[in-house]
Amino acid sequence: MIELFNGALTLNRQLMLGLREAPDTIQRGFLLILLVGVLVGGVNGISNLLSTATPEQALENFRRELETQIDQLVLTSNDPNMAEVTRVINENKEPFFALINDIQLLPTALPRPAGQLFQLLATTISSPLSYLSSMLLAAVATHIVARRLNGQGSLQQMIGLSSLSVAPHALDALAFIPGLGGTITLIAWAWGLVVLIVATSIAHRIDSSRATMAVLFIPLLMVVLIGLACCLLLVFAGVLAGANPV
């Protein structure tokens, strides 16, 4: 499994060719996703556990996140009523945090550490499924376009090889580092994209340019369609506003 993981990260073509012809290609691919998902989920779960170890810490984290969001809202908004909104928020903030604290301190049948342990396990076990879900959507979308571009691979081969694109997401385990989380996630995503392009090229026996087109076609189409839908909505809203002037 470690060999498969390293091979995916280093874009090892021999390893990918072997995986394409292996009868258990999907099983090995899913095991790789399980490995990466459990690693990332486990680290994130422990990070969450440490930051919410006591009710006071949990409340402090919640307070910090909410205040950051409020600051961003105040800075980015052009609404003339923002001063009134800020006044209401400031007046209600402390009673609201007191309410959250009271709810946290309510007794439960099992002690608080049991709930925290469940949360840790849930984060650990849910991460592989989240990665699997994203990978399946990407693999199916890519497979449909690749077949139109004369690709020869089967759906099973495509899914098995696409699983390798999850390997760089092991970097997501470092996303808890303050200030670096976004950059690390972006690097993992870009690296995963490159692995997916190479995997598509090998699974379907097509050149890299076609594989790139197969991978990017549906996401780009979606972006264009969403853009067009937004434009139409704006035009429609403009027409409505013109028809009913205030």
Add this chain to the structure above:
Amino acid sequence: MASITTILQLSLGGLLLDQRAFHAQRDAPDGLRRGALLVAFVGLLVGIAAWIGNLGEYLTQPNPNQLLETLLRGVVQLPLYQELVAESPDLGSAVEQSIGQSNGLLVSNPLQGLLGLFFAPLVALLVWFIFGSIVHVTARILGGEGSFNQTLACTALASGANLLALVQLIPYAQVAATTTLGLIATYLAVRESHRLSSWRSFGAITLGPVLFTLLIGGLFCCVLFLAVNSTVPGVVR
């Protein structure tokens, strides 16, 4: 009668999209019976896992009544609430009523999970039968050669994807990928049981359910329209 081992092997075959499992189901004389057992078995397992997880969540959450009392007490103390109630006094009773009614939403109830335990296999069987039937009709229209038994026997393997939902055994765990993986398994099932091309198989699993949903939605809208017309006086002239 298929053994538990065979059922487990078939469900794993469905989960891992193993072509041999689909072939075996297509050619087995008792494929339909094995398929029904597989769907019910996986449904039961998922139901048990969900109930255990639900119980864990219940044990780590506060008493629902205490939670609602605390929530109401906290909301009443908010300056915003006091300002709004001063402006429109009816709002106070409306908020109290809506918080009082949200009992089941705030804390999971293990009794509901226990009911799900009994209904999960039945619902799984019903969904499999309805979805399998629709897919069979569409596949035949698109030139498929498989029998009804073969379609249902193969589409039953798609419930292997629901094995992923066993993670619900752990409280607060989030299930994902079961629908996508189930649809991929159904696509393979149609391709194998009807010996259809990739595009026709894709059409069979998308066209039929989409048309069926539109038909049901249309009928629902018609019924709703007629019901509204008959109850609101003066609408129908």
